[in-house]
Amino acid sequence: MYHGAIFYPDINNAMSAQTKENAAKLLSEKHREILKFYPLMANEIRSSKFSKDTAEVTFTSGGRVDILANQQNTKGARRHTLNIEESALLNNLLFEDVLEPVVNVPRRTIGKLALINSDELNGKINYFTTSGFKGSSEHERNIIMIKEMANLEGKMVFGSDWNLAVGFGRGETKAQILAKKEKLSPIFFAMNYGSKWTGATDNALVDINKLLTLRTLTKEEFKSDDKSEYILGVDVARSESKANNQSSIAVLKIKRNQNNKITFIKLVNMINVSNMLTFQAQAMEVKKVKLLYNAKVVIIDSNGLGKGLLDDLVLETFDINTGDSLGCWATINNPDIKPEIDNSEKIIYDLKPQSAQSEIIIAFIDMVTSGKLQLLEKRANAGYDIDDKDYATKMLPYINTDLLMEEISNLKIKQLSSGKYSIEKTISRIDKDRFSALAYGLWYIKTFEDNIYQETEIDAMKYLFIN
Numbered sequence: 001m002y003h004g005a006i007f008y009p010d011i012n013n014a015m016s017a018q019t020k021e022n023a024a025k026l027l028s029e030k031h032r033e034i035l036k037f038y039p040l041m042a043n044e045i046r047s048s049k050f051s052k053d054t055a056e057v058t059f060t061s062g063g064r065v066d067i068l069a070n071q072q073n074t075k076g077a078r079r080h081t082l083n084i085e086e087s088a089l090l091n092n093l094l095f096e097d098v099l100e101p102v103v104n105v106p107r108r109t110i111g112k113l114a115l116i117n118s119d120e121l122n123g124k125i126n127y128f129t130t131s132g133f134k135g136s137s138e139h140e141r142n143i144i145m146i147k148e149m150a151n152l153e154g155k156m157v158f159g160s161d162w163n164l165a166v167g168f169g170r171g172e173t174k175a176q177i178l179a180k181k182e183k184l185s186p187i188f189f190a191m192n193y194g195s196k197w198t199g200a201t202d203n204a205l206v207d208i209n210k211l212l213t214l215r216t217l218t219k220e221e222f223k224s225d226d227k228s229e230y231i232l233g234v235d236v237a238r239s240e241s242k243a244n245n246q247s248s249i250a251v252l253k254i255k256r257n258q259n260n261k262i263t264f265i266k267l268v269n270m271i272n273v274s275n276m277l278t279f280q281a282q283a284m285e286v287k288k289v290k291l292l293y294n295a296k297v298v299i300i301d302s303n304g305l306g307k308g309l310l311d312d313l314v315l316e317t318f319d320i321n322t323g324d325s326l327g328c329w330a331t332i333n334n335p336d337i338k339p340e341i342d343n344s345e346k347i348i349y350d351l352k353p354q355s356a357q358s359e360i361i362i363a364f365i366d367m368v369t370s371g372k373l374q375l376l377e378k379r380a381n382a383g384y385d386i387d388d389k390d391y392a393t394k395m396l397p398y399i400n401t402d403l404l405m406e407e408i409s410n411l412k413i414k415q416l417s418s419g420k421y422s423i424e425k426t427i428s429r430i431d432k433d434r435f436s437a438l439a440y441g442l443w444y445i446k447t448f449e450d451n452i453y454q455e456t457e458i459d460a461m462k463y464l465f466i467n
Contacts, residue, residue: 014079078104247272252441279308283309
């Protein structure tokens with residue numbers, strides 16, 4: 001963009017990102033880096049202005065570099081070239097409606113004639129991105145552009161994995177990256193270090209583009225807002241990897257309309273509990289989460305390992321740090337399981353997923369396709385240094401949502417001979433605990449919470465006209 005602004009007088013170059021804040025931060029950082037390593041570039045710059053959500057650099061040639069946001073408020077803006085950061089996060093409908101028209105007006109040469117140069121690459125759009133999910137709009141765009149490049153139609157696609165940076169001594173060493181590979185999920189490493197597009201394409205559980213559009217929540221919740229309903233879905237991990245040995249708790253917040261019908265279900269937090277803990281310790285963590293959100297129901301997968309957790313949830317649990325009682329729970333739907341204390345609060349829904357697997361899958365697909373489900377947004381500045389505990393605590397809900405997306409993208413739907421549905425994993429060693437916890441909660445809400453109608457008495461006299 002800077003070279004273009006020097007060599008093409010009065011050209012307007014723009015860089016866009018998810019928000020203007022993201023774009024301003026990126027341009028500000030790169031501006032300082034350019035001037036540090038290429039100090040002579042300062043002779044070509046007339047002025048530069050940076051703030052939290054604005055950035056503009058003007059050149060002696062009259063050229064300009066500024067920022068735009070991948071949002072509706074960009075509609076109507078005009079630039080000569082556009083550089084889109086993290087285009088894998090871009091909604092394709094928004095791109096076609098808002099960003100693609102930005103470069104409709106070509107640059108004119110300087111002078112009396114002020115012509116449009118036919119040899120100039122007018123209307124150029126550059127896409128920069130980390131790899132994402134197969135089947136997404138950006139994945140399809142890459143495939144189309146590679147074919148156009150092969151046919152010499154003026155497109156270029158190129159990329160690299162972590163070996164290029166290591167070869168030039170940039171960033172982390174090979175040993176550090178390989179150590180991270182052992183800790184990180186295979187899909188995350190493949191996308192962010194291997195530049196590989198991942199996930200299922202054939203028989204994918206849901207449309208990945210639709211799933212990406214659900215990431216609209218800008219604020220996580222670590223406790224109840226004291227006015228909303230919360231439901232917890234819990235899945236006990238059956239991990240094949242000790243590095244990812246964990247149970248998952250999905251915290252779902254219900255939003256209703258005036259008629260008491262559910263309009264949105266918000267996944268405001270996703271919490272992991274180490275499966276290395278005893279069932280007693282896991283029960284303590286689950287009950288503490290329930291108290292934080294004052295959840296009305298906790299859905300437990302009681303098959304296999306889940307039975308051990310359920311057995312401890314129906315006992316009175318004490319906080320080992322404070323000694324306070326966290327309560328004793330009873331089940332809503334299984335009278336055969338007796339709580340330790342009579343007349344305990346009915347909190348647990350004892351779910352046998354195998355008996356309702358097809359319904360759970362259909363409920364999940366319905367919530368995604370209808371747009372009722374809302375997920376936390378993708379944080380472009382979210383680092384994934386698992387050793388930084390303070391940062392991880394603040395970013396954990398967003399990171400877990402990223403990992404949830406990876407789990408869902410790894411799942412394929414399969415129709416059985418009975419006509420019912422099941423799911424299978426594309427990569428077997430990637431767990432699906434976050435997905436399962438979310439799916440259990442959504443199934444319960446759809447089955448038991450979304451069929452509530454307010455009964456009102458009708459006075460027939462109000463509808464009679466008497467002369």
